[in-house]
Amino acid sequence: MSLPTAPAPSLEVSGLAYAYPDGHQALFGVDLTVARGERVALLGPNGAGKTTLVLHLNGILDAGAGTVRVAGLPVEKKNLAEIRRRVGIVFQDPDDQLFMPTVREDVAFGPAAAGLRGPELERRVTTALERVGMAEYAARPPHHLSFGQRRRVAVATVLAMEPEILVLDEPSSNLDPASRRELADILRSLDVTVLMVTHDLPYALELCPRAVVLSDGVIAADDRTQDLLCDEALMREHRLELPFGFDPRSVSVPRP
Amino acid sequence: MHVPDGFIDAPVSAAAGVVAAGAVAVGLRGARRELDQRTAPLAGLVAAFIFAVQMLNFPVAAGTSGHLLGGALAAILVGPYTGVLCIAVVLLMQGILFADGGLTALGVNITVMGVVTTVVAYLLFRGLTRVLPRTRRSTTAAAFVAALVSVPAAALAFTLIYAIGGTTDVPLGKVLTAMVGVHVLIGIGEAAITALTVGAVIAVRPDLVHGARGTGAPLKLRIDGELVDAPAATPSPAPVAARSTRTVWAAGLAAALVLAGFVSFYASANPDGLEKVAADQGIDEKAQEHGAADSPLADYGVRNITDARLSGGLAGVIGVGATVVVGSGVFWAVRSRRTSEGSDARTTTGSV
């Protein structure tokens, strides 16, 4: 009887380096592996290259050196359609992402672009909207929704493609505390791999057992989130600061 | 300045519709050639910008304010093709969504306010920037002149359309002076706003100004500790259109000829507005002066449509029918071309 092989890691970045067209180099050899089902927070100061790294994950930016693999599939021109189905990026401004006249059409855009039609498409849309709790808003235009609701629909637009890994860029920014909690509940309920770029350290602690720090274009630290946040020297070195009165030691984080 | 239904007679409205459709088709092709995949979102956002900025109040004095039309601005910022496209979309949506401008006058409105302003402004701008030294100041000056001329040019175009197909018989001289005169004033406002806005964009993101390509400071390289001018970058070759535009042009030209035939037949069957002007001008001098002095708006008169009513009517119906057939033919030709282009393998220089 053969042992079942472990599934390929959702994300495998090795030796990734990138310089902008104007010459400024942003990434100097990033190594990062995220296993299936993990939730990882990507921390780091402004300008560290976090968004640049994220744009490599679905092939929007071409790596100057190094490779990116998503569930074993390398990010290359010939695989881009499948890569973009597997990697679901939720950008910071939901208005950039909700570009169709109604919520339904926005959520349907991804699967429809992949070729889905008819009742199959409808089912995907309804499932995705139900997972974020926005099913009854399907016929609404996006500007009739609150910011938190738009965030959730943006997540749904990506979930509809049934991705391998969900990449979120500052998911809790500009959300009021109730919306933050609602989003956290949704993310916890999903069984998809999550990579979360965030400045919101308590949010990272709440949702992600593991955290990596990107600083000066390389991964400077990779550890259990709570341990990382308790390492004051490390935090200071990379301009990471905890909110006033927040003591990571006092938080009981469920062990994965 | 949106023309309502009934100002311009049916055959000329139809002819203007064909011209507008042709211009939009050309704009679509040009925009796709320049922007490729990014055409829909970029042109859409620029159209939204134009729509929003048209509502910006530029106070003149004592409660009156001016507004931007945007044709010259669009042409300078995003180029003639995308510019025509954006203004046409704005006018189309204003007509259909907000009942601003007659549905049958869409052709006239798009031609006058969309095509003429944009094309005239772009040609002037391009010509001036070629002649003037390549600095930001000359770009703004060129923008000023281009916008200044574009507005009376549109008024002139409208007067021309009115001369051929106006349903009323106001003497042409009156129309011309009133329209062009007032619009020179409006043009000054438009020119100032356009030049200032172009200047504001160039100051922050000169790379976004289509008309200012190549006016940035040249890059320098550090070689052996010395600063040397970087060799001028070879522009990436524009992707060649898979199919030629010849058939589209031929169809448009044929349509224009067919309709011009009908229009001239119709026009020649009745006493010409221009002849009437020449005859009356001397006699009604005083009355006309009074009218021209008062109205800031164009005056319109009635052409004697008492003879050849039936032939006129028939020509109108046939003209409209022909427009619909030819118009959809042009659209169909462009559309089928595009779907086959879309299925061709795309060669892209990036991964986007």
Place this chain on the structure above:
Amino acid sequence: MGAGHAHRLYRHGTTPVHALPPHCKLAAVLCFVVAVVSTPREAVWAFALYAALLAGVAAVARISPGFLLKRLVIEVPFVAFALLMPFVVPGEQTELLGVSVSVPGLWGAWNVLAKGTLGVAASVLLASTTELRSLLLGLQRLRLPPLLVQIASFMIRYGDVIGDELRRMSIARRSRGFEARGVRHWGVLAKTAGALFIRSYERGERVHLAMVSRGYTGTMPVIDEVTATRTQWAHAAALPVLALVVCLLGWTV
């Protein structure tokens, strides 16, 4: 030019007119207006019939006459044009309320007023009974180039967003004590316009990135399509066919 005309006309309802497919309504209204414009102005009774037809449609669509009349205010500029005509057009003179006006001028004014007003009324009826999204789908069904419809769709989707940004920039400007009062302030206003353009363009680039991230390769996927049955076309055709009859009668009678 567009100042004050940005108020959406759509009025929600469940009447038979609201339920008609959008491309039927678009075609019907266009043909109706063509018929109106092709009618000779001397057939005054014809225009009364046209108005009655539109009133009938408005009644079925439960659009209140008050709403319709309020929207006709858009016409004011060319009503002013029309009123000048009797005084400016040369020709046979006559007396009206003690003032000397020309007969061709009166006919011209009538022509422009009648056709223009009917055109606006028909447009308003169309826009108030058809949702934005449906109108765009209808245009696409009527063979307008899909790319053009998409651009229109984005324009409408982001029209409010850009408008809001402009409003916020105006508020910020006024909060810093700047009140634009004359031509000398145009520089600042133009800087606002310039900044708005940059923001809009950059947003367009970001939207494109988001589209590409979800698999966009240059053509929009077809998600919805509108279809119409024969009966629906027949119902929509009622208006323009009746108008055509009136028009032909106007030429022959």
